[in-house]
Structure formats: structure tokens, C-alpha cells
Amino acid sequence: MNIKTPTPDERLDPAHASEAVLTFLAQRRSGMVKCMGGDGPNKEQLDLILRLAARAPDHRKLFPWRFILFQGKVRAEFGEHLAAKFKQDCPNMDETRIAFEQGRFLRAPLVVGVVSSPKECSRGTPKWEQELSAGAVCQNMLLAARASGFSAQWLTEWYGFDPHIAKVLGLTNGERMAGFIYIGEQSETVPERTRPNLSDITSVWRDIKG
Ligand SMILES: Cc1cc2nc3c(=O)[nH]c(=O)nc-3n(C[C@H](O)[C@H](O)[C@H](O)COP(=O)(O)O)c2cc1C
Numbered sequence: 001m002n003i004k005t006p007t008p009d010e011r012l013d014p015a016h017a018s019e020a021v022l023t024f025l026a027q028r029r030s031g032m033v034k035c036m037g038g039d040g041p042n043k044e045q046l047d048l049i050l051r052l053a054a055r056a057p058d059h060r061k062l063f064p065w066r067f068i069l070f071q072g073k074v075r076a077e078f079g080e081h082l083a084a085k086f087k088q089d090c091p092n093m094d095e096t097r098i099a100f101e102q103g104r105f106l107r108a109p110l111v112v113g114v115v116s117s118p119k120e121c122s123r124g125t126p127k128w129e130q131e132l133s134a135g136a137v138c139q140n141m142l143l144a145a146r147a148s149g150f151s152a153q154w155l156t157e158w159y160g161f162d163p164h165i166a167k168v169l170g171l172t173n174g175e176r177m178a179g180f181i182y183i184g185e186q187s188e189t190v191p192e193r194t195r196p197n198l199s200d201i202t203s204v205w206r207d208i209k210g
Pocket residue numbers: 028029030031153154155156157158178179193
């Protein structure tokens with residue numbers, strides 16, 4: 001697939017009707033990390049997935065996010081840190097569970113850590129907006145991975161919030177993990193899950209004074 005992302009001055013249509021994209025969105029589902037395998041994206045596919053993820057909305061072009069890639073043997077190396085921290089926190093846990101922690105990143109051929117990296121902004125883009133932008137990057141990545149023929153799942157699990165693991169990941173002050181996007185091949189289908197009833201989550205604004 002030769003998908004080009006636009007050059008900075010290129011003019012783009014703000015609307016682009018596409019039944020194919022709507023159908024794709026209507027049928028989108030996350031994969032399940034326990035069923036992911038294969039070789040994962042090749043270099044070109046990965047480059048495209050990351051480029052498309054980084055086209056998320058971002059107030060004032062601050063790029064308040066970055067990626068950490070885990071492929072090949074570094075997945076097991078990182079797992080050693082997970083196992084050691086887990087063992088320290090839960091000393092009575094059995095060896096099977098420790099081995100599971102060690103193998104977490106081996107569940108998929110590629111894991112992309114998406115770091116929320118809010119910038120000091122003198123013109124005042126709130127941190128909240130920057131963190132939301134990191135979430136949009138994660139969602140774009142799920143979509144780009146799926147459209148590239150891969151299954152993907154957005155996980156945080158315990159290590160996404162652990163201060164020691166944050167250091168192992170090289171996070172600096174103010175940075176947080178927006179998520180780990182596991183990407184791989186999956187032949188099994190997944191059942192649709194419950195979706196919200198629109199009438200439960202939608203209202204028409206009314207002036208409470210009126
Ligand atoms: C920020 C974020 C973190 C998540 N972390 C986990 C997690 O740690 N473990 C888990 O089982 N699911 C987690 N999920 C949920 C799944 O990745 C997935 O989104 C969910 O199962 C919904 O499926 P769908 O994408 O097919 O709608 C997380 C979702 C989000 C948005």
C-alpha cells in the first residue's frame with residue numbers, strides 16, 4: 001500500500017464522504033491481546049501506522065505525545081522489569097504469575113507505548129487538551145492498525161500507572177502513559193460488545209432558567 005500523508009502546504013478537503021470508511025467504523029472492534037501473533041507490521045506498515053496516528057487533532061501544534069516501540073527481544077527485556085516490580089509488590093505471588101508478568105509484551109509482535117507529553121504553552125493550551133490529544137493518537141493508531149490488516153488493543157494495565165515502571169520507560173516530569181497499543185495478527189473473530197443507547201447519553205441543551 002502506498003499511502004501518502006500530505007505535505008504541510010497541501011490543500012485538503014475538509015469533508016470526504018466514504019461509505020467504506022463508515023462501514024469500517026461501524027464494524028470496528030478491538031482485538032484481544034491473548035490471541036495476537038504473527039510478525040506484526042513491517043517497517044513500511046509501522047511507519048504508516050505511526051504517521052497516521054500522529055495526525056490526531058492537537059491544539060497549537062504542540063505534538064504533546066511520543067511513541068516508544070517494543071519489538072523483538074526488547075519485549076522480554078522490558079518484561080524482566082515488569083516481573084521484578086510485580087514480585088516486589090506481591091512477594092507471595094506464585095511463579096506462574098511472575099512468568100506471566102515477564103511475558104506481557106510477548107503477547108503481540110509489536111507494542112507501541114503512547115506517551116502523553118504535555119508541553120508548557122505560553123499561549124495557554126490546557127494540559128487537559130493535550131492529554132485528550134494523546135487519547136486521540138491512540139484511537140487513530142487503533143484505526144490505522146486495523147485498516148492495515150492488524151488486530152490492535154489499547155491497554156494500560158498496572159504498569160501504565162506504576163511510578164517505577166515510568167522511570168524504566170524514561171518518562172519525564174509531567175509525562176504519563178496514554179496507553180500501550182498491542183498490534184498483531186489475529187484470525188479469530190470477536191463478538192460485538194454492548195454499546196450505549198444513544199438516548200441515554202444524549203440530551204438537547206436547555207437553559208435551566210427558561
Ligand atoms: C485508555 C484505555 C485503557 C484501557 N486499558 C485496558 C486494560 O488495561 N485492560 C483491558 O482489559 N482493557 C483495557 N481497555 C479496553 C480495551 O482496550 C477495549 O477498548 C475495550 O475492550 C473495548 O473494545 P472496543 O475497542 O472493541 O470497543 C482500555 C481502554 C482504554 C480506552
